[in-house]
Amino acid sequence: MKKLLTILLVTILCSCKDNTKQLNLTEGVYLSNVTIISTEDGTYRPYIGHLVVEKDGIVYVGKNKPSISGTFEQIDGTGKFIIPGLIDSHVHIPGVQGMLPHHIEKYPELATAFKSQMPKSYLYYGFTTLIDLGGISEELITSFNKQEVKPDLYHVGYSGAAVANGYPMNFTPEEFRFDAVPNFIYMESQAENIPDKYDPADHTPRAVVKRIKNSGAIAVKSYYESGFGRMMGLPVPTKGIMKDLLTEAHSNGLVLTVHANSLEAHSFLVDIGVDIIAHGIWNWGKYKDVPTDSLPLEIKRTLDLQIQKQIGYTPTLTVIEGEKALVDTEFLDQPGLEKVVPKDLLEWYKTEEAQWFAKEIFNELTVEEVHTIYDNVQAHAMLALKYLSDHNGLILFGSDTPSAPTYGNQPGHNGNWELKLMKEAGVPLHKILASATFNNAKAFHLDSSLGSLAIGKKANIIMMAKNPLLDIEAYDAIEKVVIGGKVIKRQDLEVTE
Ligand SMILES: [Zn+2]
The missing domain is CATH 2.30.40.10 (Urease, subunit C, domain 1)
Incomplete structure (x- = not known):
């Protein structure tokens, strides 16, 4: 019995x-x-x-x-x-690729066509989860979620936690920038350049992170950017501010992801031990002209620390490629693009009017000069990524679509391009897949429902x-x-x- x-x-x-x-x-x-x-x-x-x-x-x-x-x-x-389903942990869904507000006003039908196709474009290339790392509005979340088919959308609140007058606030004219970035951080050194109507008590890391949490965000986005190109000497957060943002993010159950793409910024953030860095290291500062096949010791050390602390590293190689695409006459004729970009908008991208951003960033440079500069930066970015991958760093997939007002970073298509560039950099295929699924889900605390x-x-x-x-x-x-x-x-x- x-x-x-x-x-x-x-x-x-x-x-x-x-x-x-x-x-x-x-x-x-x-x-x-x-x-x-x-x-x-x-x-x-x-x-x-x-x-x-x-x-x-x-x-x-x-x-x-x-x-x-x-x-x-x-x-x-x-x-x-x-x-x-793939998770893209670095996108920006407001706006229309390659267009400024006045273009959108002039061609409303192009903007409407883009916006109704955009969620499907991400799904077309397998991206079922998006994390928007810029500011988002309640209105935008509602209109996105109203679409019949769309990826799951997560965000970092109504704006990032940028320091007053720092990146990316500097792009907006002074009279609008404080309203446009409601979660800016008050910094004593900027006191004279902040309108009196803003109470410093509402702009401490604690107050800002609380607000971000209450807006339904899953992460806090901050920035460490002293400038690039013709834009230099921007205010950057102090160690104290960044540490407070990290502590406050954690006590609210959020992760801290920070914009940084220079050696200086990465080493600052790695030292503090933030959770995620939203870009790879491609601005090598004093090492910018070193051969593209050797990694300077100082960069290696920064990466080693990043690996040791398992800080998320988001390569975003398409930031570089998506700008370079503006001088590539064949870019807009790729068969993969017409599947996800409305035809009339593709045609507009080929017009003289749509070249405004290329003119702004390349100025008098020839196509060859653009290639030389961008290829060098990309080779450095890939070298750093390869090292991090070979030594078991934590790679998080993110495409930064779009990273600038370029038409070179199109929804879904850009993520697919990013996957290919990671492969080109020497990241093995199983690590690429993990970065876009399991790693992203875990790093952004979404793994109870996503990632496997x-x-x-x-x-x-x-x-x-x-x-x-x-x-x-x-x-x-x-x-x-x-x-x-x-x-x-x-x-x-x-x-x-
Ligand atoms: Zn971005």
Whole structure:
């Protein structure tokens, strides 16, 4: 009798463990016989198995065939691959690529077409989660979320925590900049340049982070930028301010991500131990002219510390490429672009009027000179990334779409380009995949619902015809995108005229 009980108990335990219990679905999706590529620890062990979705969540994933009944759509995954939906942890969704407010006013139909296509463009390239790292408004969040199909959107509040008159406030005329950046940090050294109507008590790191938290943000964005190009000598946060922002972010359950792309800025932030740096190191300062195949010791040391402290490193290589694209006459003719950029807008980008930003940043430079400058910076950026990757740094995928008012960083397309550039830099494919899924989810505290294919997680899934662990082209061989349990064919996300 006792033996029988034991056998019975073992059988029950096994069947639970096997997950072969009957799943009765009402709004199900059953992906059968598919290669499942997901990780909970950074190591990939792909296998052919099955995944079941009910409503917006994953209810089964495993090698054994599930026992299901009820209402569900079955998708035969034979020969296909599934991964978790991609997370782009550095985008900016307000605005229209390549346009200033007066262009938008002049061509409202181009702006409308862009905005209604934009969420689909991200999904077209597999990006099911976006983290907006600039300021966002309640109005924009509402209008984005009203779209029928769109990625999940997270943000950092109504503005970043920039120091008064520092980057990126400096771009806005003085009379508007303080209202435009409601979460600016009051700095004693800037007291004379801050209008009296702003109470310093409302602009301490504590007050600012509280406000950011209350706006539904998942992170605090700050900046360390002393300037570049013709814009130099900008005010930067003190160590005290940055440390306070970090402490306040943590006590509010937020992460601190900071804009920095110079050696000076990275070493300042690495020393403090911020959570994430929103760009790679490409402004090498006094090392800017060193050969592109050797990493100066000082940069190596900064990267070593970053690796040791496991500070998130967001390469954003398309920042450089997206500006260089403005002198590339073939850029706008790529077949991948017409899938995600409305035709009339693509045509406008080819006009003289749309070259305003290129004229502004390149001035009198020839195409060759632009290439020489940008290729050198990019080679340095890639070298730093390769080192960080080879030594197990924490790479977070982020495309910074768009990083400037360039038409070179288009929604979705730019993220896809970023994946390819990471590969070009020498990051192995499994690390690229982890950076855009598991690593991002964990770093931004979204891993209870996103970042892997596991029971209880949100059903954001990409089905591909190629294996992303073997071929970078897999990210352009997407067949289906599942967002919150809704299955969408890739071609249904393309631009329609
Ligand atoms: Zn950015």
